[in-house]
Structure formats: structure tokens, C-alpha cells
Amino acid sequence: MSWQNILQIAALIGLLALCVPRLGRYMGYVYGSRADGTAPGDRFFNPIERVIYRIFGVDSKREQRWNVYAASMMAFTLVSLLSLYVLLRTQGSLFFNPTDRASMSPTGAFNAAVSFTTNTNWQWFSGEVAISHLTQMLGFAVHNFISAAVGLAIVVALIRGITRSRSRNLGNFWVDLTRGIIRILLPLALAGAVVLISQGVVQNFNGHTVATAVDTTNTDAEGNAIAEQLIPGGPVASQEAIKELGTNGGGYYNANSAHPFESSNGFTNFMEIFMLLLIPLALVFTFGALVQDKRQSRLLVAVMAGILVVFSGMAALSEQNGNSALASLQVDQSISTDQSGGNMEGKEVRFGAISCGVFAGATTGTSTGAVNCMHDSFTSLGGLAPMLHMMLGEISPGGVGVGLSGVLIMALLSVFIAGLMVGRTPEYLGKKIQAAEMKLVTLYILAMPFALLTFAAAAVVLRSAATYQAGPHGLSEVLYNYASTANNNGSAFAYQGTGTQWYTVTQGLSMLMGRFFTIIPALAIGGSLAAKPKVPATSGTMPTHNPLFGFLLAGVILIVAGLTFFPALALGPILEHLSL
């Protein structure tokens, strides 16, 4: 690692340490950590919210039971899913389409609509080639906000389940959704977009800018010399900010954050890593504020950050070490003034191997799926890192809202296993974990492996998989891509062609299962916990804020994922690595 790398990482940690707790506290106010329910900026936001509630007929004082909350969330999701589907199917004949993009095929539109509704932002298409400006702005940008806000609402409802005692209600979905968008996501995205624009990230309504080529030696498929290039413009920076802040990850351009129009320099690269980690980490402090126990949030942040550092480090160092097969051919892969060093296939020279590894760790830890380099080109161990990182269930720190709810559910599982060992019915923050919760926790932890393994296995047997690469790396690609969809991540081992009917349909299903088979149980757990009385903590209560519990939680997360995926990984990236 060079000193520049170390400086960048130190600056990232410093900036996060500065902003995360403050934002966490602010979000706590937004979701009612103050006894009187007030929050900063009420004078500005309250009137806006009142207008919205009036337009949509929301009674903001009326609270919902978990099932009504979940039904509201599902109804909202269904409507937004269908709207995006219709938009994608008809964009060719709609206005504001300066680049003349055609409407999408039924399965393709299904996949894309599901992808953006579930906060996955998996793209089987190239954004600049397939999507009109209208769809980008009215479809994708809107979904980037609302899918993240749904995540916020989910985790807030789950936390209310923990904090409330003998209550039936988890809050009002519509209120939580509105406040998340108006008070958290919009202001942050606005600030983020301004920062990005200031660095040269594109923000316009242009169609194609025609550029005359200086070098005319390049030829197209028919052998004609290419004299001019079409450079697509568009509202990129505004999309880019929420893409990272909402842990969405769907790029305006196919090359995503590796494209200079999306991330113009080292600073924007740094800011994008910062933005994608910001809200998921800050939410943990919101949790601490809402349960009024900062020790709990510190412990969870430590566990999440610990896992994040391990996997980012594994990716970064594996990439910096380069390819051992090249090393045996005496190819110089070290860092020098002439080269960034390491495995540079599929990487931007602007960013280098370490920065790519850090970005890969952050994007797979947060279920964002934005990339600043091509993960498929990683070394076998370097590629194993983001893959396994996703397979942990996106909890380090995970996507906006859903990441924290995932780690809370893993905490319930850890508490259950360990709590028995101390001789009491296990409890977490005063709530007893009994059969009803364990049933839902079991459903939760089953959903993702099911959505991943069954489709991946079917893909390799049915030979419908367009696995262009033979051998273990081909299996790695299939595993990675279903891990990405099942965990609502959206990044890809992109060598594999995924626009086929088989992939668009199965990956669409995998995304739906990975999203809703987890957040509905999470809400149900919230409902079940809310109804329970709070057991006062005594010395007989297992503490959930000390390092011992931290190791236990990390151990349970790693062991559950490890045991589930080890056989498959052994035949993919592990075999690939051992065969080098």
C-alpha cells in the first residue's frame, strides 16, 4: 500500500467518524427519539408534510399494526413496481427521449422494474444505451429515493417493536416513508449532487453530443472507419448522489462509477465511497438513540465495521498483490511511479487496486452494487471477498434500513443461541425471544440462501446459463450474480450475459424473494416484539453491548453464511484459487 492509499483510508474513516453519529442522531429525531416528537427543521418540513398527507389522504396520527404496515408497504411497492414497468415498456413512444431509446421487452422490463423497486439496481442493460432520459428521471431516480425510504421505514418499525411495550402498533408507514424522503434523503442527495457537480460530474438534459474523432483508425463492425462519436449526456450527478446515498447502485452509464462522467476524479471516488456508507452506518446510531442505549449501537457499529474492514481489506490486498500466475512470469506488479501496481485488469488507472478493493468492500457491504472497477476481473481471492461479503446477508453495514434490520435479526439469532447458554429464556433489549420470533427469524435466514442457491443450481444444470467462461470461474460468475440479486446488491461478475429470458426472469424472482421474504418477516418480528412486555435487565441478563457479544454476533453471521455456502464456494472461487 502506498502512503496515498493510507491517507485516503484514514480520511474516509475520519470523515465517517465525524458525520455518522451526527446524522444518526438527526435521523433519530426524525423518527421520534425526542419525547415530544419534535425534530430539527420542523418549521420548514412540517408544512410540506402536511400538504403531502392532505393530498394522499394520510391520517398521520393513526398508527398501524405490523400487518397493516406491511400491507401498506406492499401496496406502495406494487404500485411503484407497475408504474416503472409501464414506463419501461412505453418509453420509446413517450416524450423527453432525446437519445431515442426503444421500449423494453416484457421480461427485460420486469427485471429492471423489480430491480429498481427492490433497491437492487441490477442492470442487465447498459443505461446509456437502453434508458430514456424520462425513465432515468421519473423512473429510476424516483425509485432510488422511495426504495431507500421503504428500507428506512422497515427498520424504524422493527426498532419500534423493540422499544415499545405491550403495544400493537409499529407506527404509520406513510408517515415514515414521507419523513424519510423529505427530511433525510432529499436534503442529503441535494448536497451530494452539488459536491459531485462541482467536481465535473455531468448534469444536463442533453441528448447525444457529437464528437469528431481525431484518430480515425478505429473501425466499426462492418469495417468502416469511425469518424464521429455520440456522447450521451443527461442528469447524471443528481442520479449519482442518491445512487450512493440510498445504497441503490444503478449507474447512469454501464461502466457505473468507473465512468468519468459518473465519477470524475479521485475526490468524487472518495466521496462516493463515503456517501454509500453514510446512511447505513448512521442508522445504527439512530437505533442507539431510539432504544436509548448508545452502548448497543456502538457494539453493532463495531461488528459491522469489523466485518467491512476484513472483507474490504481482503479484496484490496488481494488485488494489490496481483495475479500469482503473472508473478511467476516475472511480470512486475508492484506499485511504482509508473504504475498503480497489482491486478489492473478491469480497473481504472485513476483509482488503482487498493481504492477498487475498498470500493468493492463498501459496495458489497452496503448492498449498493455500484462499482468503480469490474469485479469479474478480480483475482480469485479478491473476487471471493465481495461475493462472500454479500452472502453474509448484507449486514456490514447493509443497505439503507434493511442492513440494520438484518443485523438486528442476526442479533436475535445470536441471543437465542447464546441466551440459552446462560440459563434464561433468551432476550434482546428486554424482549423475550420465543417460538414466534424464532419462526420468523428462521424464515428470514432461509430466504436469501434459497433465492441464491436454487436459482444458481438450476442455472448450471439447465444449461440456460450463458456462462461464457468454463471451469470454476464460470461457477463463480453464476454464484456471484445470484448472490447479488438475492441480496439486492446489484453488482455483477459482468462477463456473463444476463439479458436472456432465463436470467431476467429468475433474477427478477430472486430479487423479489431476497427483498420481501426478509422485510415482511422483519416487520412481523417487530409486531411480535412490540406486544411483549419489557423484561428489566438484571445481572442474569446476558449483556448485548460487550465485546464478548460482539464476537459472538460476528461469529454467528460468519458461521451461518460459511456453513451455507462453503460447498458451493469450494467449487467456485476456492477451487479457482487453489488451482493457481
Place this chain on the structure above:
Amino acid sequence: MTATVHSPDTPGAGPERPPKVRTKAAVSRSIFDPTIVKSASVDSLRKLNPVTMAKNPVMFIVEVGAVLTTLLFLRDLGDSSGQENAFSGLVAAFLWFTVLFANFAEAMAEGRGKAQAATLRKTRADTIARVRLADGSIVDRPSAELLVGDLCVVVAGEVIPGDGDIVEGIATVDESAITGESAPVIRESGGDRSAVTGGTRVLSDQIVVQITAKPGETFLDRMIALVEGANRQKTPNEIALSILLAGLTIIFTLAVVTLQPFAIYSGAPQTIIVLVALLVCLIPTTIGGLLSAIGIAGMDRLVQRNVLAMSGRAVEAAGDVTTLLLDKTGTITYGSRQASEFIPVHDVSAVEAAEAALASSLADETPEGRSIVDLAVNEFKLAVIDDPGAVLVPFTAQTRMSGMDFTSGRSVRKGAADSVRRFVEAEGGQVPLEILPIVDMVSNDGATPLAVIDRRPGGVWRVLGVIRLKDTVKPGMRARFDEMRAMGIRTVMITGDNPLTAAAIAREAGVDDVLAEATPEDKMALIKREQAGGNLVAMTGDGTNDAPALAQADVGVAMNTGTQAAKEAGNMVDLDSNPTKLIEIVEVGKQLLMTRGSLTTFSIANDVAKYFAIIPAMFSGVLPALDKLNVMSLGSPRSAILSAVIFNALIIVALVPLALKGVKFRAEAASAVLRRNLLVYGLGGVIAPFIGIKIIDLIVTALGVK
């Protein structure tokens, strides 16, 4: 008349735990009692019935796997090589053993209860009851045909035909059949000692018993059903754990089923036998196989302590208890006042006061009087008073004093402070003002002050000092309450005493809180208040007025000497009627949960090593690079898979004693317990199978498996 000193019989010198009274049957039975092992072996075969097995999804999968591998082994018997046949046959055999060992564990746990039930059943033999009809005539009726409300006449030597309350008479009853305690107990009509149990024997006198339980639903019947585990239902926590185990089983099934397509893709398809072996090794068979045995053994541990839990739910709740309500008298204190201190007035030495107290109490045969003598002898090493001519003045209702007149002419007296004052003033003496604050202080501490006076020949009565009589806290109680506190359990003392007395005893015993001048309503209100705060409450009781509170409490332990109503209301009955046992019940409940948690952790942790044994074995033939994962360098793919399967089967048997005895229990804070158990069963669970599988592999390889 010779004055003699009683031998000191203050109960329990030095700290001690309350005695654990056990039934004779339970004491003599070791974990691997040959008769139980024999019947358990037979039962484990009987339990192979798939209908029974289906109740336990984890072991049911193993049984299905065993059937499948056996069929495949038989199908390929003719076509395969000798090595392959040996491998398939052994895998199939050890899968069967895995199921059998799990069944054996359960049968072992049940066997202990069954043996106990058989003993009880002997006492249930039908008797002929003599029923007194409304007109006073008496008819004979078999005990099996008694109706609730029948009045039965039972005389000395007869067996009581059914559960009931004595409505006439008083008798000594031998209840050893149920309690194992050979000393007879007194039962009488009215009050809280009127309940009698069918199957017990009247030793003296004649009683009339009103039957309160239908035949077949008597206490004895319920007891037999309980210890036998006949209608054992899964407890809430057991259900939660079963759900998790089923979930893990599904995940591992998913991992193994999808492994085959990946294996085919990689050009290394696996045989069904190998896949079944992998699956069985991964699913949590260790805890799945021992789960019910742990639950049954937990109930059995209570039975060994002579406590009958009406449901497993109650045992679990005991582990969760956060508030213990303990009656002062009988539980925390002996219930009799005893001398604890001599407080002399200023011009008298302590020895002088003690000597006078001793002399004046020799005539007092009450426990209080004897305790004064004991204190003087033990604390002040005073010897027998050698004065053959002395005259003992016994306690009378008129004087309310006892004392002694020495031959020298000196007299000593002791008695309640106010009677002594009146006596001295009547005799023309004067009580010094100095004594008043001492008397007040002793009263304020919740103790009873007795004054000691003497008169020299020719002198007047003078006051020597005050004897402090107080209710004595049982030895070792403070240590136990400290343990409870360490475990996060709050102890509340319930007493009818005034707040002052109550507070003093509470301070001395070290309880956390006290409810003084408690009425049954207060007790009920306290329970409800605690429960509203999220606490789980345990209490003991024996009287009919305790019944509502016993029913309200999460764990209500009724004393066997108590009324039928109390026994019906509680969810446990202590046959020894020792209220201190509540503390042991809590420990048993905790130990039960700890055992489950520890074995679950162990079971899951084991899987790491099994992967490192089986995955390289499956694939290293076609994909040699994966042999690098064979960190244990096991002999051959076949020996590796076989060793993992054998380890998986043997570990169940190896852990049967732990499942039956429970993991080691220590009264510690939760974090300390977690750290220890996580280290032993978590880390130990990761490491142990690496060693175990390697050893088995060496043996299996030596035996020729290649």
C-alpha cells in the same frame, strides 16, 4: 435437685446448604443403571417407528437417509468393488446407529422416570374404602369407584383410598410412599394440614376423609404420569429451539441438494450415499438427538429433589424467574426466637450477665430458654452450675418468669422486660433508667428483650442486663441470596411481622426487599405488580389462602403438607415441604436451558470440521486442487467421509451423560456463564471434531478402508 445443662443443639453450626432430601429410589440410581440401559436399548429399537420419528424432523431426516443408503447398498451389492461395498455398508450402518443412539438417549432419560413410576404404581393397588353414607351407615366400595365428596372412614393400619381432606379426627400418616420420608406426619381436620394423599397409610387413630379427586386423577396418578413423561409436551423454549433446528436442517438440505448440480457442472458428480452422509453430518443431529432427553432429564432432576413439576413449562419458567417471594418463617428463619446476645448494664460484666441468664433459664424448657443456655455455654464457655442444693423456679403464667434460688441465698430471675419491671417494683426494688434504651433498641431491631435480675442475700433486686431473643436466620441464607443476586434474581421476604421487625430480619438475611404485615391480598398485589414490570415471580405456599397467589405466580411451589387447594393452584409440589428448595428449583430450570444452549452451540460448531473432512474427500479425486483443504490429512476419501459419519454418531452417545446430568451449574453473572460456556462448547465444539475425526480416520484406515 441437680441442675444440668442441655447439650448444645443449636441447629446447623457453620454455613450449610439446606439439606437435599431425596427419595431412596432416586438416590441409588446411577446414570448408567444396568436395568435402565437394558430397557432403553430395547426402546431405542421400538422408537425407530417412522410415525414416532417424524416428531423430531432432524432425526427423521437421518432415518430417511439411513433407509436410502441401505437400499442403495443392497442394490449395488453385486456390482461394486469390495471397498465400495464396505464403505456403503458402513455408512448405512452408522446412519442407523446415529438414529439408534439418539433414541437411546431419549429412552435412557425416560427409563429413569419409568423406574420411579413403577415404584409408585405398587402403592396404587386397589383398596376397599369404607364409605359413610348420609344416614351414618357404612358400605364397602372399591377405591376405583369412589366419587368426589364421598366420606371414607380410615383407621390405623389402613391405606387412605383416595386424595381428600380430613373432615373429622387427627391421625399420624406414613407418607413415605410418596415423599420417601420415613418419619410419619400429623394430619388433622380443619386448617392447613388437612390434606391426605391416596396410597398413604394411617398409623394411628381414626379419620374421616372427604374425597376430592376422581379415581384416575389422583395426585398419585398425576405423579406417575409426570415422572413417566407419558403426556410430555414440548415446552415453549424447546419449541423455539426445534424451529431453529428445523430451519438449520432446511438450510443444510438446500446446501447439499444444490451441491450436486454444482458438482455436475464441475465434472465431479457425487453418489447419493456420499451426499446423504454429508447432509447427516451437517444437520444438527447432536442437539436434535439429545433435545428431548435433556428436557426429560431436567424434570427428572426435580423429581430427584422430591419436587414434582406439573409441566415442563413450569421448570423452564423457573429458570427465567427474576423475583423470588420467600416466606420469612420456615424459609428464611427457623421460626422460633433464639437468644443471640447478652447486653449487660454498665456496672455489670457480660460474663456476669450471661451467668445469671444461664442460671435463670435452666428451669425454662421452652426452645427460647434452651437457646439462652446454649448461647451462654457456647459463647461464654460457662460450665454446669455445680450447686446440688439449688432450687429451680419454673416459668408460670402468673410470674411470667423463670429462675433459680442458689443455696447461697442468691436468686436469679429472667423474664419479659415489662413483667420483670413490675416484679422488681412490687418487691421494692428499682429498675435503673439505663435499661430502657436497651430494651427499646432490642425491640426496634425486631427482637424480643428479656431482662435478667438477681438478688444477693439480704439485698434488693437489681437488673443485670437484657437478653436479646430473636428469630434466627437459617445459616447460609445470606450466601444463597448473594448467589441469587449474582444470577440477577431479586429476593423478597414476605412476613406478617411489623415493618421494623421485618426490616431487621431482612437486613440480616440479606434479602433485597421485604413485604411486611403481608396479607394474602398484599401478596397477590405484589405478584401482579412484579409481573406488570416484566418480572417472572416464583413463590411457595401451603395454605388455602395462598392458592390465588400460587396460581398467579409464574412458578408456584405448593408444600406437600399444604391444603389440596394450594396443591391444585401451584404448578409444582414439593414433597419434602421445604420452602428453601425454591432456590434449587430455579437452579434446575437454569441448568436445563444451559444444557440445551451449550449442546446446540456444540452441534453447530462441529460442522466446520466436518466440512474440512468431507468436501475435499468428495472432490479431490476429480479436482486434486481441493485436496489442499484436507487439513486433517485424512487417509482416503472413503475413510474421511466414514470417519465424519462415525464421529457424528458416537458424539451423541458420548454426550448422553452430559444431557442427563446437565452442564455444570455455577451461580454467576450471565456474562461470566456465557464466556465459559462459549469457550467450552463453542470453541471446544470447533476443535473437538478435528481431533475426533482424525483419530477415527487412523483407526478406520488401519482396519483397511481405502
